[in-house]
Amino acid sequence: MIKLDALAKSIALATLTMCATASVGFAATPSTMAVSAASAAATPLSASAQRVQAMLPKNWSSNVSNAKARLGIPETEWSGMVERAINPSDYQCSNTAMNDWIDGLDVSDLIGAISGIYYATGDLDFAYSAVLDFAQYDAMLFGYESKANRFGRNGEYTQLLTAEMKDLRRFWDVDGENVQLVPMHGSDVYGSVDRLARLIQNAYIGVDDELANLLGQIVYDNVQANPGMLANGGHPYLSLNAFAVGSSGQAGGAILMGDGIMQAMSAVGLGDVAPRAILGHEFGHHVQYQKNLFASSLPTAAERTRRTELMADSFSTYFLTHARGESLNAKRLLPSLQSFYQIGDCGFTSSGHHGTPNQRLRSATWGSDVADQARPQGHILPASTFDAMFEQKLPEFVAPDAH
Numbered sequence: 001m002i003k004l005d006a007l008a009k010s011i012a013l014a015t016l017t018m019c020a021t022a023s024v025g026f027a028a029t030p031s032t033m034a035v036s037a038a039s040a041a042a043t044p045l046s047a048s049a050q051r052v053q054a055m056l057p058k059n060w061s062s063n064v065s066n067a068k069a070r071l072g073i074p075e076t077e078w079s080g081m082v083e084r085a086i087n088p089s090d091y092q093c094s095n096t097a098m099n100d101w102i103d104g105l106d107v108s109d110l111i112g113a114i115s116g117i118y119y120a121t122g123d124l125d126f127a128y129s130a131v132l133d134f135a136q137y138d139a140m141l142f143g144y145e146s147k148a149n150r151f152g153r154n155g156e157y158t159q160l161l162t163a164e165m166k167d168l169r170r171f172w173d174v175d176g177e178n179v180q181l182v183p184m185h186g187s188d189v190y191g192s193v194d195r196l197a198r199l200i201q202n203a204y205i206g207v208d209d210e211l212a213n214l215l216g217q218i219v220y221d222n223v224q225a226n227p228g229m230l231a232n233g234g235h236p237y238l239s240l241n242a243f244a245v246g247s248s249g250q251a252g253g254a255i256l257m258g259d260g261i262m263q264a265m266s267a268v269g270l271g272d273v274a275p276r277a278i279l280g281h282e283f284g285h286h287v288q289y290q291k292n293l294f295a296s297s298l299p300t301a302a303e304r305t306r307r308t309e310l311m312a313d314s315f316s317t318y319f320l321t322h323a324r325g326e327s328l329n330a331k332r333l334l335p336s337l338q339s340f341y342q343i344g345d346c347g348f349t350s351s352g353h354h355g356t357p358n359q360r361l362r363s364a365t366w367g368s369d370v371a372d373q374a375r376p377q378g379h380i381l382p383a384s385t386f387d388a389m390f391e392q393k394l395p396e397f398v399a400p401d402a403h
């Protein structure tokens with residue numbers, strides 16, 4: 001079995017041989033990608049790659065590398081787990097069951113597909129995105145809420161999440177009807193050349209029909225040639241993410257729930273609590289959008305992000321514990337969430353930092369306590385009142401010695 005973090009070692013070989021059939025891989029870090037691009041420049045391109053390169057629009061490279069941000073896909077603690085697996089030296093997280101599970105996945109077919117797409121296009125960034133990002137792009141661009149949607153690889157979370165979404169819309173005093181609940185499946189996007197071409201044309205700027213079809217065909221062929229990409233609804237890496245999409249001061253947007261992240265949660269024994277907590281958290285971000293709660297005078301980006309993430313955690317547990325929410329038993333809920341937060345990120349100074357496991361647990365426990373104190377009358381606090389209470393508590397949640 002090949003692991004992604006072993007790829008850096010084979011980069012020189014890979015770029016020098018440019019061989020589609022050899023078992024080679026490529027490193028994902030920007031620095032090693034630069035190395036590989038430099039090596040590749042000195043290597044004759046395949047005929048296919050020469051054709052593709054001649055057709056690429058201007059600024060293609062920034063076009064590809066900025067696509068995720070342009071489409072509005074945020075960095076999340078979940079997407080960070082894939083990056084940690086690819087480039088472990090950038091991440092200081094201690095090993096957790098989730099990291100072990102991710103590290104143990106066989107990625108040889110992902111590498112095969114990346115290698116093949118690179119060989120046929122001469123573009124490593126594109127090859128990586130075509131394998132690791134396209135399922136997210138497709139859900140982001142073309143996903144929508146529908147009764148026909150299913151959640152989880154075998155639809156195992158469809159009922160749970162659909163029912164919870166209904167409850168969330170009733171619970172919070174915001175417009176939840178226009179927030180769509182959208183699944184993110186790993187393999188669907190690779191179903192046809194047409195679907196891939198449509199994605200490529202919408203994700204990147206200046207791609208004409210001919211180039212979109214050519215790139216779509218290349219991606220399609222290389223994915224089909226590596227069946228582990230598609231097995232059982234798609235490799236978990238392809239959809240290992242969940243996030244809220246919205247804009248401050250506006251209703252609407254979506255919550256995208258990836259099969260891969262739910263599969264990973266279930267594999268490490270978090271059962272159905274984790275998907276429920278994730279959905280409650282992401283809906284919390286929509287409450288923040290609509291109530292303009294992202295605004296903050298905190299001095300650093302890391303502190304601002306941590307504040308809104310911890311707030312979303314407490315929104316989630318308030319709802320999950322509340323008698324008029326999911327009415328989950330706090331004594332059972334919180335131990336599950338404890339292991340859930342252990343999974344969380346360790347990028348303490350990063351602008352994408354979600355809070356330490358302890359900070360998250362304090363915020364979550366507090367949200368749950370507020371709900372418990374509301375029993376038995378069943379009053380639901382307005383979101384802005386709940387936020388005002390949260391702001392009072394935040395210094396306690398983040399102080400290292402707080403309890």
Ligand SMILES: [Zn+2]
Nearest residue numbers: 281285309312
């Ligand atoms: Zn969040």
